[in-house]
Structure formats: structure tokens, C-alpha cells
Amino acid sequence: MIEIIGLTKTYDSVKAVDDVTLTVESGTITVIVGTSGSGKTTLLRMVNRLEEPTSGEVRINGASTQAVAPHILRRRIGYVIQGNGLFPHHTVARNIAAVPNLLNWPRDRIAARVDELLDLFSLDPDQYRDRYPADLSGGQQQRVGVARALASRPDLMLMDEPFGALDPIIRARAQDDLRRIQRKLGSTILLVTHDMEEAIRLADRIAVMDGGRLVQYDAPARIIAHPATGFVADMVGDVERPLRLLSLIPVSEVVTDGSADGAAISAEASLRDALSACLWTGRTAVPVERDGVRIGQVTLDAIRARAEFRA
Amino acid sequence: MTAAALRVAMLAVLLALVIRPHWFEPVFAPLAPAGGPVIYDRASLLSLSLNHLGLVLAASVTATLVAVGLAVLVTRPAGAAFRPLARSVANMGQTFPPVAVLALAVPSLGFGSGPTLVALFLYGLLPILENAITGLTNLPRATMEAARGIGLSRGQRLMRVEIPLALPVILTGIRLSVVIALGTATIGSTVAARTLGEVIIAGLLTSNTALVLQGGLIVGLFAVLIHDAMLQIETRLLRGGRI
Numbered sequence: 001m002i003e004i005i006g007l008t009k010t011y012d013s014v015k016a017v018d019d020v021t022l023t024v025e026s027g028t029i030t031v032i033v034g035t036s037g038s039g040k041t042t043l044l045r046m047v048n049r050l051e052e053p054t055s056g057e058v059r060i061n062g063a064s065t066q067a068v069a070p071h072i073l074r075r076r077i078g079y080v081i082q083g084n085g086l087f088p089h090h091t092v093a094r095n096i097a098a099v100p101n102l103l104n105w106p107r108d109r110i111a112a113r114v115d116e117l118l119d120l121f122s123l124d125p126d127q128y129r130d131r132y133p134a135d136l137s138g139g140q141q142q143r144v145g146v147a148r149a150l151a152s153r154p155d156l157m158l159m160d161e162p163f164g165a166l167d168p169i170i171r172a173r174a175q176d177d178l179r180r181i182q183r184k185l186g187s188t189i190l191l192v193t194h195d196m197e198e199a200i201r202l203a204d205r206i207a208v209m210d211g212g213r214l215v216q217y218d219a220p221a222r223i224i225a226h227p228a229t230g231f232v233a234d235m236v237g238d239v240e241r242p243l244r245l246l247s248l249i250p251v252s253e254v255v256t257d258g259s260a261d262g263a264a265i266s267a268e269a270s271l272r273d274a275l276s277a278c279l280w281t282g283r284t285a286v287p288v289e290r291d292g293v294r295i296g297q298v299t300l301d302a303i304r305a306r307a308e309f310r311a
Numbered sequence: 312m313t314a315a316a317l318r319v320a321m322l323a324v325l326l327a328l329v330i331r332p333h334w335f336e337p338v339f340a341p342l343a344p345a346g347g348p349v350i351y352d353r354a355s356l357l358s359l360s361l362n363h364l365g366l367v368l369a370a371s372v373t374a375t376l377v378a379v380g381l382a383v384l385v386t387r388p389a390g391a392a393f394r395p396l397a398r399s400v401a402n403m404g405q406t407f408p409p410v411a412v413l414a415l416a417v418p419s420l421g422f423g424s425g426p427t428l429v430a431l432f433l434y435g436l437l438p439i440l441e442n443a444i445t446g447l448t449n450l451p452r453a454t455m456e457a458a459r460g461i462g463l464s465r466g467q468r469l470m471r472v473e474i475p476l477a478l479p480v481i482l483t484g485i486r487l488s489v490v491i492a493l494g495t496a497t498i499g500s501t502v503a504a505r506t507l508g509e510v511i512i513a514g515l516l517t518s519n520t521a522l523v524l525q526g527g528l529i530v531g532l533f534a535v536l537i538h539d540a541m542l543q544i545e546t547r548l549l550r551g552g553r554i
């Protein structure tokens with residue numbers, strides 16, 4: 001659990017972060033969203049003390065971050081920097097191994113972990129292990145940056161726009177991978193983005209920042225349905241609200257008996273995907289399958305019922 | 312290929328000039344005055360060369376250690392205030408004419424190698440210091456951030472990230488400094504240091520062009536070949552292992 005208490009950072013006269021208080025539960029993903037310059041990076045950097053707060057405090061599992069030397073604190077916290085920051089003079093493998101090396105893991109354990117992570121991020125170890133960052137594409141560099149942060153299996157991870165340079169397809173896959181890895185390991189993640197779509201996809205809770213202040217801290221569904229301020233509503237985007245709401249609900253929640261015709265949709269897909277399937281093929285219901293077995297159908301009416309704004 | 316051939320040829324000529332100078336008697340004879348020596352014979356050219364290189368090596372190693380050490384100190388947050396001072400002191404070392412340094416050093420250090428070492432050291436300092444400061448202050452920001460972010464201590468950041476990344480620029484400074492020292496060492500002979508300058512000065516004093524040419528040729532070839540060798544080492548270091 002991370003407790004951020006009254007955290008403020010002042011540069012000259014500018015309050016980059018203004019009295020932010022929030023608690024991140026263990027094993028969850030909290031996504032900080034906001035426009036450029038709203039203080040997201042500064043807030044994140046105060047958690048691992050890359051920036052010292054002007055006032056306020058951060059506690060991790062009850063212990064103040066001021067209790068240990070900064071570099072010791074940071075070795076326990078995975079960190080993905082905005083713009084990857086790989087070591088240009090080290091190979092991909094050595095970059096990923098940076099923290100395990102600091103923690104004196106045995107060689108073979110490090111090598112195995114590096115290959116495991118490269119696999120996880122769809123980079124063939126034999127092909128990429130010994131390359132230098134300059135010989136990777138921007139997206140590949142970014143994935144190596146995320147792999148480096150995961151290498152020592154830290155309980156807590158800070159990620160500053162980790163998927164910024166990825167194309168939409170790889171980006172969606174990287175987000176799914178991160179979600180899967182996080183669920184499996186039960187890690188706590190604090191992630192910064194300016195993309196509300198990404199926030200909704202990943203977050204258990206979303207923190208919306210505006211001009212250094214935390215304006216809303218809520219579950220994605222509540223952020224969409226009940227934006228606290230006009231700014232939050234703008235971030236969500238009025239016209240897209242119903243679709244965003246649907247994207248949060250799995251088909252399995254509204255599946256009913258029946259055997260609609262045509263191609264089936266997975267029970268894990270979102271209602272947004274189901275709506276899209278209905279509209280595209282002109283059907284009023286689509287069959288639903290789980291592990292290849294049809295388990296029922298989802299109807300356009302059921303989808304519409306979930307998309308309606310209920311104040 | 313042609314570059315390699317040229318290198319081998321130059322090395323062969325240099326070795327012959329130093330070890331078997333008498334082979335070149337027919338070449339230099341027309342340049343020597345009647346009755347004067349064609350080949351320098353007051354000392355072995357080999358021992359002068361070794362002495363010359365030894366002085367350069369000693370001065371360059373010391374200058375490198377001091378300059379890099381200084382650069383590291385003044386690029387730490389605590390030492391940043393001293394950066395302009397270190398720079399201007401090193402600049403002064405460079406502006407001071409080497410002959411003046413030699414002359415001023417003689418009263419306290421006597422004749423011989425002492426004053427020459429001091430002059431070479433002062434001369435070598437600036438290029439290395441300048442380059443090391445440039446290298447250590449122009450590191451990629453994101454990389455330095457990441458180095459802090461993953462938990463490297465100050466010392467680890469210096470040794471594992473900053474120095475390796477600044478190394479190409481530092482090595483360039485050292486190479487420059489060594490080449491300057493190779494030339495400057497010849498002047499050391501004016502205060503009786505045993506360097507190749509002795510051959511040139513003997514030639515100048517007796518209007519013996521053969522000796523002047525011999526000394527100049529040897530110093531020149533050493534400078535070109537050593538510069539080239541250091542360049543090779545640099546590129547190999549950077550391309551291959553990248554430290």
C-alpha cells in the first residue's frame with residue numbers, strides 16, 4: 001500500500017504538485033492522467049525520491065520513504081522513465097539485468113530472467129539479447145525499458161508513460177501483457193499517462209490531475225459516469241462516455257440464453273466489442289462462446305440497457 | 312588496406328632510423344656540411360627515443376590522472392562552484408609558453424628531465440580537462456535519470472555510467488594531449504633533458520641540415536604513428552565491447 005499524504009512540490013513560485021493525498025491499495029493499478037504539465041511526472045518522482053517534496057510525505061506499507069537512503073529505496077521500486085533511458089553502452093541483456101546485478105543475483109538466475117522477460121515482451125532472446133539500444137526501434141526500446149523495471153520482480157512499480165512510443169496494436173498488447181503480469185504477480189503499479197483510453201483499460205483506480213491538483217480519484221466506471229469537474233468530463237470526452245462505459249463491462253456479465261446466428265464473440269470481450277459486432281453485421285444479437293463452446297447470446301437491448309446513463 | 316600498408320611502411324622507416332641510422336648515410340650525406348657528421352653520433356638515437364617517449368608517457372599519465380580527477384570533482388554538485396576556477400587554471404597552463412615554463416622551472420628543479428616533465432604535464436592538462444568536463448556534463452538526461460531511478464549509488468553512477476559514456480570524449484582529449492607532448496618534449500633539450508630535441512638542436516647550432524631533418528623526421532613519425540595507434544584503440548573500444 002502506498003500512502004501519499006499532502007504531497008506538494010514547489011518550483012520557484014510554481015506549484016507543480018499541490019497538496020495531493022491518495023492511497024494506492026496493494027496489488028492494484030492506479031493510473032494518473034492529466035494534460036501536459038499537470039504534475040504527473042513530478043508526483044511519481046516524489047514516490048521514489050528522485051524529487052524531494054516541498055512538504056508532505058509518502059509511506060510504503062506504513063514505512064516512511066524517508067527512513068532509508070534514496071538509492072536503497074529505489075532498488076525496491078521498479079521505475080520506467082518517460083522516454084526509456086536505457087544505458088546506450090550496455091547490451092539489451094545487461095540493461096534488463098541492471099537491478100538484479102545490483103542485488104547480486106547469481107549469474108544463471110539473471111540470464112534466465114532476462115530471457116524470460118524478452119519472451120514476455122515478444123522479443124526473441126537469441127536475436128535481441130546482445131544488441132545495443134541504438135539498434136532497436138523506439139517501441140522495442142520502450143519494451144526493454146519496461147522489462148528492466150520488472151526484472152527484479154519489485155512489489156511496487158512506477159511507470160511514466162511506458163507505452164507512449166508504441167503503435168496502437170503493440171500498445172494494446174503491451175497493456176494486456178502488463179495487466180496479466182500484474183495480476184499474476186500481485187504487484188502494485190502507479191502509472192502515468194495522458195491517454196484516458198489507456199487509463200480506462202488498465203486502471204483499478206484513476207487519479208485525474210489538473211494544474212498540480214488531484215481533482216478526482218475513483219474507479220474508471222465512476223470517473224466516466226460521474227466526472228467531478230468539467231475538466232474530468234473533458235478528459236473522458238462527452239460523446240465517448242457510453243462507449244467507454246461499455247468497454248469496461250465484459251460480455252459475460254449480460255449473457256443470456258439463446259442461440260443467435262453468425263460469428264460468435266468471446267465471453268471475455270467487452271460490450272463495446274459486442275456492440276460493434278452487432279452494428280457491423282446488422283444483427284440484434286450475437287452468440288457468445290467461452291473456450292470455443294457457445295454459452296448463450298448477448299442482445300443489442302441488453303447492451304443498450306448497460307450504456308444508458310443512470311444518475 | 313592501403314592505410315595498413317602505409318602504417319607498416321612508416322613504422323619500418325621509423326625503426327630503421329632509430330636502430331640502424333647508418334643505413335641512411337647516403338640519403339642524408341648531401342645535406343651535411345663538409346666534415347660534419349651525417350648521422351648524430353653523440354648518443355644513440357634509440358636511447359634518446361626511449362627517453363623522449365618515457366618523459367611523454369610519465370607526463371601524460373600524470374596529466375590524465377590529475378585532469379580526469381579534477382573533472383570528476385568539478386562535475387559533482389559539491390564541486391560545481393570550482394569548475395570555472397579549474398578551467399582558468401588549466402587555461403593558464405596552456406597559455407604560458409613552454410620555453411618560459413622550462414626557464415622558470417630550472418632554478419628550482421635544476422637542468423634535465425625535471426623542468427621538462429613539469430612543462431609537459433602543464434601542457435597536457437588542458438585538453439584532457441576540457442574534454443573530460445565536456446564529456447561528463449553532456450550525458451543523455453534520460454539515461455542519468457534512469458541510473459538514479461533504478462538505484463545506483465553516486466559512485467556506481469560515476470563508474471558504471473558516467474565515465475564509460477564520457478570515455479570517447481576523454482580519450483580524444485588524451486590523444487590530443489599526447490601528441491602535443493611529443494612535440495613539446497623536443498624543447499626540453501634546451502635545458503639538457505635527453506630527448507630527440509638534442510639531435511635537432513645540435514643540427515641547428517652547427518648548420519647541419521642532415522641532423523635537423525633526422526631529428527624532425529623521427530619525432531614526426533612517432534607522433535603520427537602514436538596518434539594513429541591511439542585512434543585505433545579508441546574505435547576498437549567503442550565499436551566492440553563498449554566497455
Ligand SMILES: Nc1ncnc2c1ncn2[C@@H]1O[C@H](COP(=O)(O)OP(=O)(O)OP(=O)(O)O)[C@@H](O)[C@H]1O
Pocket residue numbers: 011014015016034035036037038039040041042043082194
Ligand atoms: N526541475 C524543474 N524546475 C522547474 N519547474 C519544473 C521542474 N520540473 C517540472 N517543472 C514544472 O512543473 C510542472 C509539472 O511538470 P511535470 O513534468 O510533472 O508534468 P507532467 O504532467 O509529467 O507533463 P507531461 O505530460 O508533459 O510529461 C510543469 O509546469 C513543469 O514546467
Ligand SMILES: [Mg+2]
Pocket residue numbers: 040041042082160
Ligand atoms: Mg511527464
